[in-house]
Amino acid sequence: MITAYALTRSGPKPPADVEELRTYLQAALEVEHLTIPVYMTGMYTIKPGTNRYAHDAIRSVVLEEMLHLTLAANLLNAVGGTPNVDNPRFVAGYPAQLPFSDPSLPKIPLQHFSPQALDTFMLIERPRSFVPSKPGQTGWTSIGQFYDLIRQGLIDLEEQQRRDHRDRGAASPTIFTGPPERQVGPEDFYNSGGEVFAVTDLKSALLAVEVISDQGEGVADTIWDSDDTLFGEERQVAHYFRFKEIRVGRRYGRHDLPRTEPSGPLIDVTWDDAYPIDGAAKVRDYPEGSQVRRQAQHFNQRYAYLLTLLQLAFTGHPGVMGDAVPVMLEMRDLSERLYRNPYPDPHLAELDLHAGPTFELVEEYFDAAHTEAAETIRARRTATTEEYTP
């Protein structure tokens, strides 16, 4: 999160040059990822088989955040940058300050499935039109504002590059100079929460920004996202409103507006069917030598491995996305295994708190992950016999 926080400190302004645009896009990767451990915690603390609607709705949002992460990587690659997701500085420590937002907002903790967690989720996805405007405010107000600046930067910098090429003999007529083979396309990631597409020019770049911001906040003051118009899919309410439905326990009806409460059919939400956790727990809080501690460390190692595979997928090996999917499923199983355990401290266990993943990533995990990922790539086999030597 180091890039995002640095940018947050320097205040809202459009990127001045392509180098700065790349920094913004690296920050976008960090921002999109920031939400994933938060939503994963909310989702996997649901006791398996219960709260189906809520589980599936949160899962659909997680899938879309993964889509956004990938689109942000495509954007960064398209403008000649290099995504950087496989190091401890990419990941926020929780509770995390929400970047590009009012600094007075509460920090984002890891929370089990609960009304409080859903309030947090809604805070993260809050549409710009819901942010109360303070007179004379000049600072950051929302992530939507951040994406607006990226959008503006893309348009301005592309225009400027075109002029420089025409008038000043700049070599390239476009800022989209990144190697096309680095783009992750629908053949490597598809069909859940919209579709990944290659970013090769201004048009596709603006579409990518639109997908990222509309799925979260909704289109122009409606509760709907734009997947139906962009991808020919069924209409679906945007993230904020999907979370609101769970929080209220009712679905939106067809005549509901962003500012009205959902008035549709009831959703069966049972807040008690969740493993309560201490979101502030760290690995060091679990007793040394205990199974829980080992498992928590193991989870973090595997999470580092997942990020390492994503790094490979974003830097010229898009097919590695296929190797990352089973590791994502592993995250589910490892999470559930941890959440089932009472918190090792008997006093906290007395309060019915449970152990859980901490998402603390350290350098040495990534070292080991790099070795394993290299092995995975080496051992990769395809059905074409020529590429395979036993």
Place this chain on the structure above:
Amino acid sequence: MTVTTTGSAVNGRRYDVIIVGSGWAGSLVARHLGKQGWQVLVLEAGNGGTDTWAGYQDTVDTFSGAVIKVPNAAYRRNAAAPFPDVLDLSPTADPPGYTTTGHFVQTGPLPYGTDYIRALGGAAMHWLGAVPRMHPEDYATRDRYRYGRNWPVSAAELERHVREAELLIGSAGDATAQWGLGVVPDPDYEYPMEEIPWSHQDWIFQDRLDGKTVRDALAGVDYALKVYGLPQGRNSTPNPLFDGGYRPRGTVGRPNFGERCVGNSSCTPICPVQAKSSPLRLQQDFTDSVHLATRCVVSRVLPGRGNTVRGVEFREYGDPATPVSTPYTAEADIVVLAAHAIENAVLLLASEMANSSGYVGCHLMDHPTMLAWARMPQGVPVGPFRGPGHTTGLECFRFGDGRGKRAPFRIEIGNWGWGWATGAPLSNVGAMLGLGGDAKGEIKKEGVFGPELRNRLGDEINRQVQLQIAVEQHADPANRVTIDPRRHRDGVGNPKPILHYDLDKRVRDGVFAARKVSQKIFAALGVEKDFTHHGPGPDGVAPVGYFKHQAEPGGEALDLAYHGAGHGAGTHIMGSSAGSSVVDSYQRTHDHPNLFAVGCGSMPSIGTSNPTLTMAALALRSAEKIHRDLAELHQPVTLATEGTR
């Protein structure tokens, strides 16, 4: 968008077409005719609901909770539209044989071990998703090898429809390899999606088998082994070379959600992420002119003027737990029977229609499937129970001269260990725990638990390999479906299917050769031990489908057994002559110009490929024909009047 309706709402109404059944065949025909603007009524006997997300998840739960994971484990029993289950059959000791309960009455020397479902989407709701093509020679075994029956239509004529079926089903495969095999005629053809990745085990088989030769002594032929990928109706990576690109279809009943195959390993009966294709996807494409009613069991085709048909009589029920139902009728210009092959036959027999040849119900087929299972040596784990049921196979025994001597067969390289043969992995857990006790009721001493149990399970299960060998069964009029409404009726009063089934010598020879060949393959593979055993167990009872067979006089006699493959076919086979077949090459009954019977029941042979793809191609061909017939019916008729000269 599917317009759902009810039986009572359509009572007495008239449509352009009535389609009986909502499986692959019925859904393909309905989709096609709806797009042409015809008013179509689809009547499904079974329950609906799986077209919603919650309904589908409920089916996944039913499967998860089922003690025995048979193909129908995800679907509840239905008293109004009963269907068979593989658990209906039990072996008997003395004499060795079988007994059966449930939907089928069976009278043959050997059991018909194949089931189906009556539900929205039909038996396709529990199919594996295998879509290999038939070989051109499969269409003409009589001409080429002097057995079975020829098709009135060739592979070349069907090619266009096969391609369309591959697109609509959403198929993943390696077209170049299939072209090399001889089943894809165009070297430049591409599947919509790239081949489903091979399992670890597939690569081990390829390493150890490719290029080796095994002799089938019965056929007198040496076969060079080569592992081929299996084309599958399962979401994988979209093929960038596919003409026009392809976007995989997502889940039904939930927006923006869909995944490629991630190896959940429960394809039969149900894919929890809906990567496996099903007719529910096609039903999403239905236009508003297609109306679909579930829980409507068609009991009879109604006769019309002359030799035409007028419509159907059906019974609508509310609660699948009871057969209580109400009779209604609906009428149409054309009636299409698209139920399972066995149900289509029952319906034609009960309606006393289309049977001037006497062949309705005859030629019942399946792929009798022999299992062979072995364990790899220690240190050679194959990683079973991951991925689809099978992703590769050995294809060489399917074609060529060996067919003149014995039935051909296709060898599936199973990915699910000894699951089918012994009920692994649960059976391994039970055995290692020492469950069941000894003969005196004492706990078995050799039981293990804790880390030792885990280690042994990890070691032994990890080395299980299984070959599933599907043998071609040709059309034999003696294998047949009949009805006896006076004695055998189901809850709503419809006649139950009475099956008379057997394997003739050519098929038994095929099973025999398959067993011999499997031993040699296991040897070439370097297995630790071949565990295959088809004879009587320690209790003296042989498994269902057991027979002893001697292929040559004075030769070796083998204990053999087969399972049903779920590939019910025949029963209203197509031919060019009305005297020796039930339907023509468009699946129109010879006897009634506006009555079609579509599905696997029309196939005069099923080769050694899973029949769905070919059946789907036939359905698409029929849909085109039905559209032309309907257009013809709507042309103004010019009558010659008096005075016209």
